[in-house]
Amino acid sequence: MVRTFDAGWASIASSLWRERTLDTTVTSLVLVIGVVMGCLILAVPTAWLLARTAIPGRPFFLVTAALPLAVPSYVMAYAWIAEFPGMSGLWAAILVMSLATFPYVAIPLTAALSTIDAGQEEAARSLGLGPLATARRVTIPMAWPAAAAGLLLAALYTLSEFGTVAIFRVDAFTRVIYTAYRASFDRTSAAVLSLLLVVLALLLVVIEARVRGRAQRWRIGSGVSRPAPRQQLSPGATAAGLTWLIGVALLALGVPAWSLTRRLLESRQTDFDVAEMISAIAGSISASASGAAIALALALPIAILAARYTSRLVKGIEGAAFLGHALPGVVVGLSLVFLTLAVLPAAYQTLITLAFAYAVLFLPKAIGASRSSIEAVPPALESTARSLGRGPLRAWFTVTGRLAWPGIAAGALLVLLTAMKELPATLMLRPTGFDTLATELWTRTEVEAFGSAAPYALAMILLASVPAWLMGRWLARTPEVGTPYSMRNPRARHDEGVRADEIAYVGDAR
Template identity: 50%
Template sequence: MTDRVATASPRRPWGLIAASLVAVALAAIPVIHLVVRVLSADPAELAAVFDRPRIPLLVGNSVLLAASVTLTAVALGVPSAFLLARARLRWRGAWAVLAALPLAMPSYLAAYGWLAWQPSMKGFWAAWLVLSFVSVPYVTLPVAAALRIGSTGLDDVARTLGRGPFGSFMLGTWPQIRPAVLAGALLVCLYTLSDFGGVALFRFPVLTTAIQQAYSASFSRDEAAVLAVLLVGLALLVVLGEQVARGRAARRIQAAPAAGRRRMTRLGPWTAPGLLLLALVPVVAVLVPVAVLLSRVLTAETLQAFDGVNLAQAIGNTVLLSAGGALVAVALALPIGVLAARHRGRMVRGIESAGYLALGLPGIVVGLSLVFFSLSVVPALYQTALVLAFGYGILFMPKAIGSIRSATGQVPTSLEDVSRTLGNSRARTWWSVTARLARPGIFAAALLAAVSAMKELPATLMLRPTGTDTLAVELWQRTDISAYGAAAPYAVALLLVAAVPAFLLSDARAGREATREAIAPETRAGREAAREAIA
């Protein structure tokens, strides 16, 4: 008999519920403030904003770019995931690392690399190219994980009934991976809608660039708020659409086997095209920009403009501010993640869903709303590191919730029950048992939030303290005026600094897997680890 992982508690955990509600209320400040500002604005001014002929163009460009990038990422990501998980490949580990590399590349940094090489790139096609290839790992990684967990049993049955390779895949494997495909597509679509740096460098007008321009003009703050509400509305429509599609996919997958035999595919004559596909994404998203960066670092222009003191200050600001944002994100996500992992019910589901609300908030919207909020409610905090860290926390709290919920849910509740029977309080049981075993996942949540904060540009531009610039800001300020040589050291430094938490994140995930094995009740080692944790 296996241990329970999550259960419906016989009594409501009011402490966790209260802490979770506070976290949700804090994360909802940007949306609430935007809605209040729009409703309190002059109706005539709002009507004038909506009557402008540029609004349909901005909305249409945003939707077109998001849809195109999402379809491209799915078209490249699903076959790449199949090659990594189901094909017989040499050096599979190396290919898996290359497939994940574009995650460390911000869109504006990739755009900078391509522009430094091809200054004539601009418009929709340039933005589509860079955003599509940078976003492919958001589909590849979850789909590859789903393929490794699933089985090929139904595929084999379909083949015996006369179906071809593609038909058997759609009948047997596709229902198993469809939720992962939808989840990856959601991330890609939201990432594209919220992107600012890449589309701005390529001079492609979308809602995010218009919000930034309206915010920069002091007489257009209401217009910026209206455009932000439009962007949030688009993002929420995408989130709701994904939830509906995911619900249908979940109902269809119920009859599919959760695990079983997995048959590895021999590529044969398709080996070369398959390897070309796996190499294409990292080459376009990483290799070309990095090669251009390295070629620019040691030029005479770069050496003349290089300011070591300013670079060191930017590195320090980046590390400190991203660490603060990671702490805020984990603090907000911890009660929600634990509540969702350990309890059930409509209230819990509602709180968890509200916690994911920030998933549809682009950085520029969070930055804009927190600027208004701090000026009107707490002026003393305007343009302070605390507001910027809070903005990071709101933006990346949903990513931390998922990691914390997963890590906490993997700790069997029987260990907590044993600890309680030994006379330990709920708080002591949490710190000595649950938190100890879930620590790798909590640490991974903090690292994920930190590496995301290092790359965040729009919120940083709006919320950073006066005179405090991060690597992303320094890079943006130089690329915006086409000073590519002067921007090269900051670009290289950003890549190197972001690589550190990415490497630690891999170690944390490995530790989380080791923890899962260590606490497995079916193994003797798991029982010994449980006794040691409770002691």
């Protein structure tokens, strides 16, 4: 951001007030608002059908409602444009981004609707409220925080998404910044726009944190809550519900699957270079693995402090790390370009800079996963190890670290897989001639070589489904079987349902 101020205030002011800046802001806001509306329209009926009705095929539709998270949004955009080459502009972007992000809302909302205690709704009815009034005064207020947190995540995701808006040629912040940087090396304008984008994103993060903070207060009482019974629908309503669920699944999954399969079959006849594919996979893995390693090294000390101490300083450090949530890849890419050129030209466009960008972007994921698994280890175990003659470091590694490592490793794996999907920062920071799956897909889509892009798109989906699969297992988890009750941390929350920010660990493909 120093770059911004180097240019002098006059120049900043002039680029800030240029008509194009205003246009970009309006375009981005319309895009975000459109996606938020789209998410609501897609998620609310879906969540209600899945949580409150005895719709046939419920387990299947639960999966299809979560599965779009496994398709990186620009892969989805590629699939749509490959099938309908005429698609472009704001509406196309809103449609695809809504389809890609609505699980952020649908999953927590389904969880919230199915865990709301039936007793509370029954109490409202017995106090003289009709079904609609009950929904308005009881159900919606209780489910709203879950949905709101998910909506804000979808908004944040949309604001920082690069691939989709670029594919549909929408002049939102990320694309304008990237074009300004690429085409004219118009640094000041790119920097000013980045700053504006970060401010908007930060605003969303702050709102999200507030909504989430309030959401946690909704659980009162320790009694076992009894979920609401699922309503039996009339045949007509069942048909309508099924049509809806199938329709959403077709749009979000069917179209990409169909388009991809078709292109894949085509690509077998055209040029498919195995060597190129292998080098792209190797590039993806080497860059992301280095990024994951750096992220882990940065995350562990923060996670340990955050799990065991709650001082203001620790909260500050953790909060600063979470700002990574608000930093779009394009901004991190741009600032590292400036930084390396200004401070350490030797590091410009090297693997290490790229890995560092991944670490900055995905640090929150690594911290989140490590922190919760460290928190789950009772501190008494570590102090007992000390009393048995182990020094502080050995005690940590033989007890806490040993017990928490599955969570810590999962966090690192999550960073690795997410980094593989990252596009804009990779484009800006990669060494010349260095290719990853994401950049290969990107270059081919840009020249509309849809057929030869298909194998890369498929590889991306396969990669992306690993965290989605992990999350599926995590959603199905029960308290670890065989753990004596005393080993469980009272702070571990087994019963809070699914929170949108936890899903964000998985679906993020910026």
